[in-house]
Amino acid sequence: MSLNISALREQFPILKTQIDGKPLVYLDNAATTQKPQVVIDALVEYYSTYNANVHRGSHYLSDEATRRYENARTSVANFINAAVKEEVIWTSGTTESLNIIAHGLMQQLGTGDQVVITEMEHHANLVTWQQACIKAGAKLVVIPINEAGELDLRAYESALNSATKLVAFPHVSNALGTINPIEELTLMAKNVGALVSIDGAQGIAHGGVDVQAIGCDFYSFSGHKLFGPTGIGCLWGRKAVLEDWPVWQTGGEMIADVEYQSTTFGALPNRLEAGTPNISGAIGMAAAIDWFADLDQQAVQTHEKALLARAIELAADMPGMRLIGTATNKVGIMSFLLEGTHPADIGFILDRQGIAIRTGDNCAQPLMKRLKIPGTARASFSIYNTIEEVEAFFIALKKAQTMLA
Amino acid sequence: MQLPSSQEIIDDLAFFDDWEQRYQYIIDLGKALPGLPEEERTADRLVKGCQSQVWMVARSKDGKLLFDVDSDAVIVQGLLALVLAAYNDKTPVQILDFDIDAYFEELDLERHITPTRGNGLRAIVAKINGLARNAVH
Ligand SMILES: Cc1ncc(COP(=O)(O)O)c(C=O)c1O
Numbered sequence: 157m158s159l160n161i162s163a164l165r166e167q168f169p170i171l172k173t174q175i176d177g178k179p180l181v182y183l184d185n186a187a188t189t190q191k192p193q194v195v196i197d198a199l200v201e202y203y204s205t206y207n208a209n210v211h212r213g214s215h216y217l218s219d220e221a222t223r224r225y226e227n228a229r230t231s232v233a234n235f236i237n238a239a240v241k242e243e244v245i246w247t248s249g250t251t252e253s254l255n256i257i258a259h260g261l262m263q264q265l266g267t268g269d270q271v272v273i274t275e276m277e278h279h280a281n282l283v284t285w286q287q288a289c290i291k292a293g294a295k296l297v298v299i300p301i302n303e304a305g306e307l308d309l310r311a312y313e314s315a316l317n318s319a320t321k322l323v324a325f326p327h328v329s330n331a332l333g334t335i336n337p338i339e340e341l342t343l344m345a346k347n348v349g350a351l352v353s354i355d356g357a358q359g360i361a362h363g364g365v366d367v368q369a370i371g372c373d374f375y376s377f378s379g380h381k382l383f384g385p386t387g388i389g390c391l392w393g394r395k396a397v398l399e400d401w402p403v404w405q406t407g408g409e410m411i412a413d414v415e416y417q418s419t420t421f422g423a424l425p426n427r428l429e430a431g432t433p434n435i436s437g438a439i440g441m442a443a444a445i446d447w448f449a450d451l452d453q454q455a456v457q458t459h460e461k462a463l464l465a466r467a468i469e470l471a472a473d474m475p476g477m478r479l480i481g482t483a484t485n486k487v488g489i490m491s492f493l494l495e496g497t498h499p500a501d502i503g504f505i506l507d508r509q510g511i512a513i514r515t516g517d518n519c520a521q522p523l524m525k526r527l528k529i530p531g532t533a534r535a536s537f538s539i540y541n542t543i544e545e546v547e548a549f550f551i552a553l554k555k556a557q558t559m560l561a
Numbered sequence: 562m563q564l565p566s567s568q569e570i571i572d573d574l575a576f577f578d579d580w581e582q583r584y585q586y587i588i589d590l591g592k593a594l595p596g597l598p599e600e601e602r603t604a605d606r607l608v609k610g611c612q613s614q615v616w617m618v619a620r621s622k623d624g625k626l627l628f629d630v631d632s633d634a635v636i637v638q639g640l641l642a643l644v645l646a647a648y649n650d651k652t653p654v655q656i657l658d659f660d661i662d663a664y665f666e667e668l669d670l671e672r673h674i675t676p677t678r679g680n681g682l683r684a685i686v687a688k689i690n691g692l693a694r695n696a697v698h
Binding site (some may be wrong): 176497498499500501503504505508515516530531555559560 | 580581584585588612613614633634635636637673
């Protein structure tokens with residue numbers, strides 16, 4: 157089986173959009189992906205046929221909503237091969253997931269302890285740990301990257317020791333596209349007894365995540381970068397770790413027994429899910445996952461590789477183009493600078509030609525400073541992009557270069 | 562450099578019928594605007610956009626406000642030239658009376674001055690208006 161890209165594109169209504177009379181070429185997929193009709197339909201179906209609050213089943217609709225909401229959890233659990241579905245906690249997205257981990261760890265951290273992160277972090281996986289360390293008086297150790305944007309494994313290994321309480325790194329870098337060797341990194345951290353938290357925001361959409369095979373303790377991701385709705389995401393945590401994890405928010409749903417002066421908290425997953433959850437979001441996210449998992453994953457990867465390969469080929473022909481992030485193992489994210497131009501100017505002229513890219517600091521200011529660049533322009537590809545779109549992007553880029561010269 | 566007046570810019574831009582010419586005009590304006598010497602691009606003069614940065618120095622002379630601006634992005638610099646065409650060397654009352662949104666709409670560039678565009682233009686406009694208000698009081 158291979159991917160029929162035009163049939164796939166048909167499923168995404170937004171891809172028919174015209175911008176200033178030109179067909180939209182959406183190359184900002186690392187920021188958020190577009191949504192197929194099945195996801196939009198799942199949201200509409202929920203609100204139009206079985207909207208009710210969950211876990212309060214005293215009537216038909218509530219039972220139905222609860223059943224579908226819990227089935228959604230099962231979809232996610234299967235997708236990442238969680239051992240049990242209670243390991244899947246609904247959150248508002250990667251950022252909240254990471255905050256649940258950092259908030260919990262902070263209570264166990266003390267002076268002399270250290271948390272290890274990398275130079276390539278998104279602010280979500282940096283500010284959280286930085287603030288936790290500041291509050292707990294622990295040390296934040298930042299592992300360097302090389303010029304290609306790959307993690308320095310030697311520095312990583314020598315940074316690890318018995319004081320390392322947790323290691324946090326991205327599966328895939330949003331700014332550089334680098335795919336980290338997550339199993340190897342996890343194994344090394346486990347050798348010193350550290351917890352391992354993986355920021356899967358960019359990694360999840362590239363398929364094949366198996367949390368048991370990775371061996372990590374936490375894996376966090378967002379629905380919206382995986383063809384699902386915004387405002388929903390997951391924290392996966394190993395049951396043995398999550399069971400005793402400090403509760404995050406308190407309130408309804410997360411309790412077992414409440415007195416005026418004390419509360420016994422509930423069991424997983426509810427103990428980490430206070431309040432009425434994002435029911436439609438969970439259902440929409442599962443619809444997206446079921447849709448995505450149904451695609452031939454091999455074909456998906458082949459297609460994404462082809463898009464990146466074509467982009468790299470065209471970039472090599474483009475005078476003055478400097479790629480930021482040239483790891484051997486990377487996803488379809490192309491950050492770049494064009495000599496003598498500012499990324500914002502590139503963004504303006506591409507936008508006028510219907511091409512959506514990201515420009516700026518990529519939510520990674522320390523990384524931009526480390527690379528001594530003000531920011532980048534970034535094109536990021538997804539499964540519905542075509543080789544023709546990659547080519548159109550370069551034609552538009554040449555026009556920008558000429559106009560700005 | 563003598564900036565064209567806001568009316569001249571409106572007339573110039575109306576004359577072009579495709580976006581490339583219009584953008585080229587803005588780019589050329591941006592390049593022609595002298596900008597600020599390195600030592601004047603200080604942190605206290607910086608208006609941070611998330612995609613590009615803008616610096617501004619203001620002074621007053623004979624009851625009018627004068628502005629010098631700079632940006633690291635040339636199109637933003639060009640858009641700033643459009644803003645200055647409206648505000649530079651004007652009295653505070655003239656500044657406060659000027660409808661910048663209508664002006665950008667007339668230029669068919671309103672998309673670039675919305676607060677959601679992180680290019681610092683909106684912040685510059687707010688700053689200029691703030692200075693004008695202070696001068697009136
Ligand atoms: C690597 C990485 N981590 C974390 C996040 C934060 O995700 P969200 O904003 O969905 O919480 C992002 C999103 O841009 C990301 O790319």
